[in-house]
Amino acid sequence: xxxxxxxxxxxSVQEGRISILNCDYTNSMFDYFLWYxxxxxEGPTFLISISSIKDKNEDGRFTVFLxxxxxxxxxxxxxxxxxxxxVYFCAARLMAGGTSxxxxxxxxxxxxxxxx
Amino acid sequence: xxGVTQSPTHLIKTRGQQVTLRCSSQSGHNTVSWYQQALGQxxxxxxxxxxxxxxxxxxxxxxxxxxxxxxxxxxxxxxxxELDDSALYLCASSxxxxxxxxxxxxxxxxxxxLTVV
Numbered sequence: 001x002x003x004x005x006x007x008x009x010x011x012s013v014q015e016g017r018i019s020i021l022n023c024d025y026t027n028s029m030f031d032y033f034l035w036y037x038x039x040x041x042e043g044p045t046f047l048i049s050i051s052s053i054k055d056k057n058e059d060g061r062f063t064v065f066l067x068x069x070x071x072x073x074x075x076x077x078x079x080x081x082x083x084x085x086x087v088y089f090c091a092a093r094l095m096a097g098g099t100s101x102x103x104x105x106x107x108x109x110x111x112x113x114x115x116x
Numbered sequence: 117x118x119g120v121t122q123s124p125t126h127l128i129k130t131r132g133q134q135v136t137l138r139c140s141s142q143s144g145h146n147t148v149s150w151y152q153q154a155l156g157q158x159x160x161x162x163x164x165x166x167x168x169x170x171x172x173x174x175x176x177x178x179x180x181x182x183x184x185x186x187x188x189x190x191x192x193x194x195x196x197x198e199l200d201d202s203a204l205y206l207c208a209s210s211x212x213x214x215x216x217x218x219x220x221x222x223x224x225x226x227x228x229x230l231t232v233v
Contacts, residue, residue: 004158034221043120043206043224044159089158102147102210103172104222106158 003027004092006107013114019077021110023090026071030092034104035064035075038087047088048075080114087111120209120225128231134195137228139207141188147171148190149222150182151206159206165190194230202232 005024013019021035031052036044050057050064050073057064063076077084088111091104121140129135141148147166151159161174165184179195188209194201208222 006158036224041226043122043226046221046223049221091158102149102164102166102222103161103174104149104151104159104208105161106151108156108158 002108003030004090004105004107006088006090006110008110009108010111010113013080013112015082015114015116016079019075019080019084019112019114021075021077021088021090021112023073023075023107024071025073025092027092027094027105028071029095030105031095032093033064033066033073034091034093035062036089036091036106037084038089038109044089077112080112082114082116085112085114120207120223122205122207122225122228124228125226126229126231128233129197131197131199131232133197134193135197135230137192137194137205137207137230139190139192139209139225141190141207141209142223145209145211145223146188147210148184148188149208149210150190150192151208151224152176153204153206153227155203162192197232199232202230204229 003026034049035047038044048059048062066073087109089106089109091106123138149164150162153159162176163173164171168184181193183191204227206227207225210222
């Protein structure tokens with residue numbers, strides 16, 4: 001039961017261009033969505049998050065868009081840099097009040113490669 | 117402000133043995149969660165601890181157990197190790213009560229790579 005899906009295992013982008021990473025979810029009880037970046041031999045590093053009451057959140061080169069009706073979110077990186085090359089995970093949190101509050105459900109990850 | 121630290125970084129165990137992994141939460145955080153990440157997959161939620169009590173559990177058998185201490189550090193114990201338990205184990209700390217439009221973040225440690233042979 002994969003409630004959070006990242007259907008693209010990999011993405012290759014030229015330096016300076018836009019990177020768009022996509023994520024779909026099925027559970028309408030998710031109230032918060034997060035993106036993490038992971039380098040080999042390191043733990044995931046928090047990038048940016050968005051509440052389900054918003055449709056856009058921006059932080060520097062990173063923007064996350066949320067389309068609740070489509071149960072879809074995307075991460076835009078502009079401009080892309082070689083140092084952005086990593087595995088990107090989207091994650092979703094269940095609404096407060098349940099016993100699993102705080103639990104994050106992750107997608108499978110997308111490997112982003114930014115070429116110089 | 118210290119980050120989340122885990123120990124050890126690597127571990128090799130034999131099938132049937134028991135293992136204890138440790139995590140030190142980020143300063144000021146009162147909630148710790150444990151995740152298992154198999155190769156090529158996203159992290160899978162094992163359980164979460166808040167105020168020293170288990171507060172949510174994923175689809176893992178009882179031989180996966182944990183503890184949270186008064187200083188918010190935590191342990192993950194796995195009994196009767198199986199080959200499929202080989203994975204990266206991640207600890208994440210957060211502050212309960214965060215939510216809404218103010219933001220929610222869970223910060224991860226670097227993980228413990230467990231290999232069961």
